[in-house]
Every structure is written in structure tokens, then in C-alpha cells.
Amino acid sequence: MRALRDGGLAGLVTLVLTLPIVGLRTVAAPEGLHVVPQIRSVVTIVLLAAAARFGIGLWASRPRASRPPGKGNAAIGRWVGGLGLLAAIVLPFVGSGYVTDLGINILIYVMLGWGLNIVVGLAGLLDLGYVAFYGVGAYTFGLLSSDFGWSFWEALPLCGLFAAGFGVTLGFPVLRLRGDYLAIVTLGFGEIIREVLLNWGVVTNGPNGINGIPKPSFFGLPFSRYAPDGGTTFADFFHLTFNPSQRQIYLYFVILAMALMTNFFTLRIRRLPIGRAWEALREDEIACRALGINATNVKLSAFGIGAMFGGFAGAFFAARMGFISPESFNFGESALILAIVVLGGLGSQLGIVLAAIGLVSFSEIARSLADLGGGLGGLIPANFGDYRMLLFGAAMVAIMVTRPRGLLSQRHPSVLLGSVAP
Amino acid sequence: MAYFLQQLINGLTLGAIYGLIALGYTMVYGIIGMINFAHGDVFMVGAFLSLISFVVLSQLGLNSAVLAIVVALLFSMGFAAVYGWTIERIAYRPLRGSFRLAPLISAIGVSIFLQNFVQLAQGARPKSVLPLFHGGFILYRADGFDVRLSYLQVVIMILTAVLMVAFTLLIQKTSLGRAQRACEQDRGMAALLGVNVDRTISLTFVIGAMLAAVAGLMFDLYYGVIDFFIGFLAGIQAFTAAVLGGIGSLPGAILGGLLIGLIQSFWSAYFSVEYKDVAVFVILVLVLIFRPSGLLGRPEIEKV
Numbered sequence: 001m002r003a004l005r006d007g008g009l010a011g012l013v014t015l016v017l018t019l020p021i022v023g024l025r026t027v028a029a030p031e032g033l034h035v036v037p038q039i040r041s042v043v044t045i046v047l048l049a050a051a052a053r054f055g056i057g058l059w060a061s062r063p064r065a066s067r068p069p070g071k072g073n074a075a076i077g078r079w080v081g082g083l084g085l086l087a088a089i090v091l092p093f094v095g096s097g098y099v100t101d102l103g104i105n106i107l108i109y110v111m112l113g114w115g116l117n118i119v120v121g122l123a124g125l126l127d128l129g130y131v132a133f134y135g136v137g138a139y140t141f142g143l144l145s146s147d148f149g150w151s152f153w154e155a156l157p158l159c160g161l162f163a164a165g166f167g168v169t170l171g172f173p174v175l176r177l178r179g180d181y182l183a184i185v186t187l188g189f190g191e192i193i194r195e196v197l198l199n200w201g202v203v204t205n206g207p208n209g210i211n212g213i214p215k216p217s218f219f220g221l222p223f224s225r226y227a228p229d230g231g232t233t234f235a236d237f238f239h240l241t242f243n244p245s246q247r248q249i250y251l252y253f254v255i256l257a258m259a260l261m262t263n264f265f266t267l268r269i270r271r272l273p274i275g276r277a278w279e280a281l282r283e284d285e286i287a288c289r290a291l292g293i294n295a296t297n298v299k300l301s302a303f304g305i306g307a308m309f310g311g312f313a314g315a316f317f318a319a320r321m322g323f324i325s326p327e328s329f330n331f332g333e334s335a336l337i338l339a340i341v342v343l344g345g346l347g348s349q350l351g352i353v354l355a356a357i358g359l360v361s362f363s364e365i366a367r368s369l370a371d372l373g374g375g376l377g378g379l380i381p382a383n384f385g386d387y388r389m390l391l392f393g394a395a396m397v398a399i400m401v402t403r404p405r406g407l408l409s410q411r412h413p414s415v416l417l418g419s420v421a422p
Numbered sequence: 423m424a425y426f427l428q429q430l431i432n433g434l435t436l437g438a439i440y441g442l443i444a445l446g447y448t449m450v451y452g453i454i455g456m457i458n459f460a461h462g463d464v465f466m467v468g469a470f471l472s473l474i475s476f477v478v479l480s481q482l483g484l485n486s487a488v489l490a491i492v493v494a495l496l497f498s499m500g501f502a503a504v505y506g507w508t509i510e511r512i513a514y515r516p517l518r519g520s521f522r523l524a525p526l527i528s529a530i531g532v533s534i535f536l537q538n539f540v541q542l543a544q545g546a547r548p549k550s551v552l553p554l555f556h557g558g559f560i561l562y563r564a565d566g567f568d569v570r571l572s573y574l575q576v577v578i579m580i581l582t583a584v585l586m587v588a589f590t591l592l593i594q595k596t597s598l599g600r601a602q603r604a605c606e607q608d609r610g611m612a613a614l615l616g617v618n619v620d621r622t623i624s625l626t627f628v629i630g631a632m633l634a635a636v637a638g639l640m641f642d643l644y645y646g647v648i649d650f651f652i653g654f655l656a657g658i659q660a661f662t663a664a665v666l667g668g669i670g671s672l673p674g675a676i677l678g679g680l681l682i683g684l685i686q687s688f689w690s691a692y693f694s695v696e697y698k699d700v701a702v703f704v705i706l707v708l709v710l711i712f713r714p715s716g717l718l719g720r721p722e723i724e725k726v
Contacts, residue, residue, distance in 0.1 A: 016504045020497070021467065022543040024474045032552060033477045041543075099553040126523055173711045181710055183526065184457065184661055187702035191658070199696040331654070335530050342527045357660025401516045404524040 003057025011050030018042050024225045081350055088256060092249040100245070104252050104320065108313055111259040115309030116168040118266055120338065121347035122275065123302035124282030125175070126183040128294040130188025130337050132170075137314025139197060139305065142210035142324050152216035152319045163311025164257040164304040166193075171303035175296055190334055197326040209325025213318050215247060216254055255316055262309050263349055269305075274404035278302050278410040344397050362386035363388050423563040429691045430684070435644065437574045437683025438582035441715015442637035443660035444675035445589070446630030452606045452670035453626050454518065459529035460509055464538035464631045467505055468638030469648045470540055471498035473551055476642070480552075487554045491577070491639075498635040505633025510624055527631040533653070540648040548649040551642045577639045585636060586676060589629075593672065598625060606670070654715070655699065657685075668719020675715060 010374040023042040026033045088107075092100045112134060119127045137159040144150040144158065174185045197204045204210070214221065225242050234250075235242040269275040277298045281288050289295055318324050340359055344351030366388035443465050450458040472494040479490050481576035513528045513665060558572030601622045604612040613619045641656070663682040667674025682702060689701040709716065 013504065013508055017500065017508060017604065018543075020471055020474050020501050021540060024478065026544060026549055028475060028547065028549070033473075033478075033549060034481055035474065055632050109443045120523075173707065176709055177714055181665065181714070184658070184665065185657065185703075185707055185710060188662070188706055192700050192703050195697065195700050267633065315646050332534075338530070339527070342523065345525070386542060387538075390535060390542060393533070393535030393538060397513045397528050397535065400524050400528040400531065401513065404520040406518055 003054050003061060006057045007050045007054030009327075011046050014049035014265065017040070018045050026422075043102070049307030050405070056265040084353065084372040085255055085260075086348075097248060102361065102364060104255055106356055107252070107259050108317060108320075109337065109340055109360050111262050111313045111316075111351050112310060112337045113356050114259065114266060114311065114349065115263040115306050116337050116341050116349065117304035117306075117349070117352055118269075118309070119277075119302050120337050120341050122266070122270065123278040123299060123306075125299060125302060127185035127303075127306070128183045128185045128331075128334055128338065129188070129193075129232065130306070130310055130333070130357030131329045131334040132186075132190040132193040134317070135193055135197065135326070136166050136316040137311030138162045138318040138324045138329070139204060139210070139314075140311065141315040141318045142213050143203070145213050145318075146210055151214060152315065156315050159315035160311045162310040163314065167307025168300055168304045170397045171300045175299040187331070187334075190331060194326050194329055201209070204326070207325060207327070209323055210318075211323050213322050213324065215251070215318050215322070217307055218250060223250060251320055255320075258312055258316060262312075265309075266349065274298065274301060339396055343396070345405060353362045353367035362392065365400065366391070388407075389400065395411050424478055424567040424569050425691070427562060427569045428567075429687045431569070431571055431575060432682060433684035435578050435683070436687055437663075437680035438578055439640050439644065439679075440636045440656070440663045440682050441519075442582060442585065442633045442640075443503035443656060444472040444663040444679045445672060446470065446634050447661050447664040448667070448669050448672060448675040449602075449626050451664070453602060453623060454525075454609075456514070456525045457529070457661065458514075458535060458627075458630070459526060459657070460513075460532035461630065461634060461653075462653035462660065463533045464502060464509070464653070465638050465641075465656055465660075466650060467536060467540060467633040467655030468498045468502040468631070468635030469652065470544060470549075470638070470650075471501050471635060472642050473648060476551060476554075481512070486621055489562040490554055494639050495636065498639055499632040502631045502635035502638075506627040506629075506634075507624055509631075510627040514627075515620070516613055517621075532704025533657075536651065536658045537650050542718055544650070546650065548647050549566045550647045553646060554564075556644060562626050578644065581636065581640070589633070590672070592629075598622070602626060622674050628629025658698070660701055662702055665706060665716055666709050669717045671716065671722075674716055674718035 008172060019042060022045060023038055024035045025038050027036050047056050078324070088306060089105070091103055095103070112130070113284055116127060116130045119125050119130070140159040140162045141150075141152065141155045144155040145152075170189050174182055177185065198207055200206070217223070218234050221237050223230060223234050223244075223246055225233070227233045233242065234240075234246060240246070270279070277288070280291075281293065281295060285295055288298075317328075321328075340352055340355045343359070344353070344355035442489075443461065446464070447458060450456065450461070463500070475494040475497040477496055479493060484490070504576045509532055513532045514525050517525045517528055531683075553574075555572065555577065556577070558570050560568045561571050562569040563603040593602065601612070601617045603613070604617050605619055605622050609619055612622075637656075641652065659682055660679065663673050663678035665678070666681060667678025682705075685701060685705060686698050690698045693701070
């Protein structure tokens with residue numbers, strides 16, 4: 001009964017919300033805008049909202065059995081992690097080119113998620129402008145390759161270093177601030193970087209971006225059909241027939257290795273004094289100060305290291321795409337990376353992988369559902385792909401409201417007094 | 423001199439719009455300590471609501487400017503209020519008392535949702551509003567340059583001033599204002615003393631959304647072009663204004679808004695248009711470094 005009433009109320013509120021914005025669609029005409037009523041859309045949305053609220057009400061009032069507290073999560077996590085790694089290694093050999101490409105995409109976000117996790121998950125600093133460091137890394141490599149002819153592997157360390165430098169420079173003045181202010185300053189910083197990239201045409205080529213960035217080579221062996229002057233290609237050297245998918249598989253393993261390196265680094269540094277200081281600082285800054293931890297330096301190191309991994313990922317992104325422009329580094333990307341970290345459960349390495357797979361393949365799934373829609377007799381609207389960001393936003397809210405700690409939350413300390421944690 | 427005066431007028435008009443949005447940020451921050459990231463998008467929804475009411479009115483053949491303003495005000499404030507209430511109810515209330523980042527992430531989700539909602543419902547193309555007011559006063563004339571104060575700018579400034587007075591009275595004299603100030607100081611104690619905290623917080627969001635809707639109406643009239651993405655930048659700049667004025671302080675929000683408006687218009691007039699948003703962020707960083715509690719804010723003392 002209560003569910004019914006709530007459903008009706010939700011429908012009523014939705015009616016008020018959608019009546020002007022959805023119901024009165026403004027359409028451009030030669031003589032100016034005019035309004036076209038959309039009664040059907042409003043009725044559909046209202047009915048959907050009422051039904052959804054009714055369903056939630058029913059579900060919430062079901063009798064609940066108490067579950068015993070979960071045990072052995074760490075062991076399960078290790079199993080899943082191992083199996084996942086195995087699957088990741090096998091994937092490019094069994095999957096199609098499309099799957100490998102999607103895998104590369106996911107792995108970039110996994111790496112970014114793991115990098116941001118150092119800042120947000122471990123040190124507890126909210127960074128809304130992480131994409132700036134990603135962009136700095138990408139542009140560092142793009143400019144080094146186009147202006148000075150550096151190769152990917154030569155430029156990679158410098159990309160990380162540059163991004164870390166930016167992180168420290170930004171962090172130095174703002175890390176004294178409280179968390180929320182820090183969030184907005186980092187957001188502003190991300191926008192500043194993007195605007196500078198966009199407007200500083202002499203160096204960055206403005207909105208046109210940088211073209212023709214070289215792909216990484218395998219110990220100096222390029223993945224091309226024809227050997228450059230005085231060199232051999234990868235295929236020739238190993239007596240294989242040339243196949244463009246070799247390069248793709250190689251790229252896949254490069255980003256897999258880079259991501260795993262990030263993961264390994266994070267897992268190790270959590271045990272070191274600096275990593276423990278990050279986690280302590282996240283839990284209670286005042287106590288940390290009282291114990292003599294220099295909060296600013298500790299935060300700065302987290303910021304710099306997180307930025308460094310962002311820079312590495314950016315360099316890979318530039319190499320993989322071969323083309324970068326400022327529009328690849330907008331706030332939407334920052335929000336996506338942050339969503340991956342938070343939805344995965346702050347601090348949980350495995351959760352981030354799951355969230356990255358979910359969120360990145362979400363749009364792909366939406367697109368293929370839209371293709372299917374034509375075949376299913378219009379059950380799924382053909383423009384379903386347009387709804388993906390809408391659903392993405394709604395899903396962010398829904399997951400936060402139902403599981404504020406993320407999908408796999410892990411908040412127990414890495415190191416316990418008296419015994420070393422597994 | 424004349425050019426300077428003109429920029430001053432333009433900056434103050436822009437600042438009035440930012441100030442009204444900034445009030446919503448500062449009120450919500452004061453009462454529940456969260457950055458309502460979706461507030462800029464509520465402003466955007468408000469701008470669309472008043473655009474729709476303009477179009478409906480002209481389709482009905484009613485072309486009086488005064489009538490259009492009054493109807494658009496009531497229409498957009500009324501509907502935006504429901505948006506504000508719903509957002510708080512769905513996305514923030516369940517997270518009250520949760521850890522600090524949760525409502526912020528939820529707010530980012532709401533922001534993405536609203537942008538795409540409006541984009542799907544109203545289309546991605548920018549919409550233009552026909553100007554309602556023509557002409558203005560010429561205040562000052564010097565070597566071929568007229569300093570203009572358009573009727574529209576007068577309307578915006580008067581409307582802002584009236585709203586500010588009404589708002590100040592609301593906070594200082596009514597029982598709702600007292601409840602709000604009580605919740606700001608100590609939510610638990612206020613609840614013990616019989617203040618309905620949930621209702622007060624809901625009303626805070628409703629008032630914030632209404633002010634944002636007025637700002638949206640002004641934006642419509644002043645710029646004449648809107649799209650679904652205007653909320654992002656306007657929101658950030660209004661937040662900067664709130665921080666500059668001292669977050670949690672209501673006069674500070676208006677002061678900060680005016681300052682941001684002036685900085686933007688002077689920067690674009692004398693330096694470069696491209697970097698005007700960068701200028702705002704640089705100011706934000708500088709303020710936070712040298713005066714983290716803002717111009718009119720009280721320094722926060724963290725107690726253990």
C-alpha cells in the first residue's frame with residue numbers, strides 16, 4: 001500500500017519535472033523558436049518513474065534474511081585477481097581485433113584509475129582535475145616526438161616526470177586546504193590546462209591538436225610493413241608474416257604491463273612508511289600532525305606520484321591514438337576516472353578493474369543494444385546510444401546512494417600492529 | 423575613462439548573475455557542508471524553463487515585456503524549486519552522514535544526468551531568445567564612445583537588489599531563516615530543540631534553486647543564447663565567487679559574484695578574451711592560498 005502511494009507520488013513529481021522540459025520541446029523554425037508539445041514522452045516517463053518507485057518500494061519492504069558476515073574476502077580477491085590476470089593475458093590471442101581494442105581502452109582507464117587511486121583512495125585527497133596530468137603526459141610525448149623526434153620509450157620517463165612536476169607545482173600551494181576546496185582548485189586546474197592547450201596555438205597547435213605521433217617499437221623494431229632505412233621490422237626479425245594485429249597486440253601488452261606496474265607499485269608502497277602515512281592522513285589529519293607527520297609533504301608525494309602515473313598513461317594514449325587534441329582532456333574524462341575509482345570502492349585495486357570494465361564497456365554495450373534494437377521490433381529505441389550518458393549519471397547516483405562505499409570497499413589498514421597484513 | 427565605466431557596468435551586471443547562483447552554493451555549503459556540484463545545472467534548467475515560457479507566451483500572442491518577465495519568473499522559479507527539492511531528496515538525503523566524498527560524487531552524477539536530460543529533451547543546438555528590451559540610457563559621452571546602461575541591465579540590477587533584500591529579510595526575520603541559521607550552527611542541537619532539520623534542508627535547496635532560476639532568466643535575456651552546457655562553467659564561476667566571498671557567508675556570495683563579474687569583464691576588455699576563465703581560476707587559487715576563508719568568511723577551526 002505504501003509502495004503504491006510512493007509510486008503515485010513519484011509519478012506526480014516526475015510529471016511536474018518533465019512537463020515543461022520534456023513536454024514543451026522548443027524547435028527552431030525560420031521565424032524563431034516555437035513549442036511542440038510532446039505528450040507521449042511525458043506520459044511514458046511518468047509511468048516509468050511511478051513503476052520504478054513502486055518496484056523499489058515493494059523490494060524494500062520484502063522480508064529480509066540476515067546474512068552472516070562475509071569471510072575470506074582477501075583470499076577470494078586473490079583468486080579473482082589471478083584469474084583476471086590470466087584472462088587478460090590470453091584475451092588478445094583469442095579475441096578479435098575489436099575486443100583487443102576495447103581491452104586497450106579499458107586498460108588505459110584501469111591504469112588511470114589505479115593512478116588516481118593513490119591520490120583519492122589512499123591519501124584521501126579529492127582530485128577533480130586528474131585529466132590535466134593525463135593531458136600533460138600526452139602533450140609532452142606529442143611535442144617531444146613531433147618537434148624533436150623522440151621515440152615513445154625515450155620520452156616515457158620524461159612524460160611521467162613532467163606530469164609529476166605539474167602535480168607538485170599545483171599541489172604545493174593548495175594542499176594546505178581542506179578537501180572540498182582542493183577538489184574545486186584541481187577542477188579549475190584541469191580547465192586551465194585545457195584552455196592553455198586550446199589557446200596557446202604556437203606550441204600546442206591549438207584546437208587542431210598534434211598529428212602523426214609514432215607508435216612504440218619493440219626494442220627498436222617497428223611494427224610496420226616495410227622496414228625503415230637500415231633497419232628491420234618486427235615481423236622480419238622474428239620471421240613472421242606481417243599482420244597489423246601484431247602491433248595492436250603489442251600495444252595491448254604495453255598498456256597491460258604499465259597498468260600492472262602501477263598496481264605493483266601501489267601494493268608495495270602501501271607497506272612503506274610513506275604509504276602508511278597516506279592512509280593515516282586519510283583517516284585523521286589532526287592525529288597525524290600530532291604524531292609529527294609533515295602533512296603537506298606527505299600529501300604532495302601522493303599528488304606527485306598519482307600525477308606521474310597519469311602522465312605515463314597520457315603518453316601511451318598519445319602513442320596509441322597517433323593524434324591528440326585538447327578535447328580529449330575535458331572534465332568528462334576526469335569525472336569518468338573518478339567515478340571508476342569511487343564506484344570500484346576507494347582503495348580497492350580489484351574494484352577499480354571491475355568498475356573500469358563496467359563503465360568503459362557500458363557505452364559499447366549501449367551502442368550494440370541500439371543496433372539490436374532495430375532487430376527486436378523497436379523494443380529498444382534505435383537511439384539508445386544517446387541515452388548512455390544519461391544512464392551513466394543516473395547510475396552514479398544510484399550506486400552512491402545504495403553503496404556509498406563503492407562496489408568493493410576496502411578500508412582496513414594495510415599494516416596492523418603486531419602482525420603484517422596479508 | 424568612458425571605456426572603463428562601460429566595463430564597470432557590464433561587469434556588475436554579469437556579477438549580479440553570478441552572485442545569485444553563488445548564493446545557492448553558499449547556503450547549501452553552510453547548512454550541510456557539501457559542494458552542490460549540480461547547482462550550475464539547476465541554473466541551466468532554470469534558463470531553459472524561462473526560455474520555454476517566453477516561447478509559449480509569444481506563441482499565444484502575448485508580447486508585453488513586463489508580462490513576459492513576470493510569467494517567466496513565476497514559471498521558472500516554480501518548476502526549478504521542484505527540481506531542487508527532488509535532487510536533494512533522491513541524491514543527497516540518503517547520503518547525509520555518509521563519508522565526505524559520497525555526496526559530491528552523487529552530485530557529479532546528477533550534473534551529468536541533468537545535462538543529458540536537457541540535451542535529449544530540448545536538443546543539443548544552442549537556442550536563442552529574442553531580446554525583450556531595447557534601448558537604454560546614455561550616461562556619458564566622451565570622444566566618440568557612449569557609455570550605455572541598457573534597460574535590460576537596469577532590470578537585472580533592480581531584480582537582484584530586490585531579491586537580495588527579500589532574501590536577507592527571509593534569513594533574518596522569519597522562522598524558516600532562524601531554523602536555517604540554527605541548522606547551520608549545529609544540526610543535532612537544532613533537531614533536539616524541535617527544528618525539523620529535513621524540512622529546513624529541503625527548503626534551503628528549494629530557495630537555492632529558485633535563485634538559480636532567476637539567474638537563468640537573466641542569463642537568457644542578457645546573452646540571448648543558451649545550450650545544455652552553460653551550467654558547467656557558470657556553476658564553477660559562481661562557486662569561485664562563493665569561495666572568494668567566503669563560503670557560508672551570504673553577503674560574501676554577492677560580493678564575490680560582483681568581483682568575479684568585474685574581473686571577467688575587465689580581463690576580457692584589457693587583456694585577452696581567451697583566458698578570461700583562466701583568470702577566474704587563478705584568482706580562486708590566489709584567494710585560497712592567501713585568505714582561505716574568503717573575504718567575509720570566518721576562519722574554520724577544527725576541533726578534535
